Amino acid sequence: MKANTSTVTNTGRIANILRKKRSKEYMSALNKLDIGDGRLKQTEIDQIINTIKGEFPEVNLNGILKGYISKCYLGGTYEVHTLTFVLEILTHYHTGEVLPDDMERARSLAKKGMYEYIEVYSDCCRAVSESGDVSVINI
Numbered sequence: 001m002k003a004n005t006s007t008v009t010n011t012g013r014i015a016n017i018l019r020k021k022r023s024k025e026y027m028s029a030l031n032k033l034d035i036g037d038g039r040l041k042q043t044e045i046d047q048i049i050n051t052i053k054g055e056f057p058e059v060n061l062n063g064i065l066k067g068y069i070s071k072c073y074l075g076g077t078y079e080v081h082t083l084t085f086v087l088e089i090l091t092h093y094h095t096g097e098v099l100p101d102d103m104e105r106a107r108s109l110a111k112k113g114m115y116e117y118i119e120v121y122s123d124c125c126r127a128v129s130e131s132g133d134v135s136v137i138n139i
Helices: 012-018 024-034 042-055 103-111
Strands: 065-071 078-084 090-094 117-121 125-128 134-137
Touching: 024 042, 065 103, 078 103, 103 117, 103 125
Parallel strands: none
Antiparallel strands: 065 078, 065 117, 078 090, 117 125, 125 134
């Protein structure tokens, strides 16, 4: 089955844009997802959303970005947290809870904590290191 070119992120122009090193502002915004007790005010979430959209102004992420997943440091049985592709729902997941929208495929990579977070796209994942460097992973 041939992939719809509007959802392909691992080749072509979109791949080159999404492969670029992430800015300090972008990294800082996503690191806020795991602060405090895990509850952000809507204004804080809105700031994160605007930073994410500003990082890729030339790419429409709707339909290709499923969301973000990273190791959760809230303690207890919390394992990972996600921010959905609509960039509105932040959820912290306990060990064993099923993740939505193809996010499960990145769980094992995220919970190891080797990367700051994993961007889950329709056709691949991008693992982002602390420095903002990006690795494309086909899982």
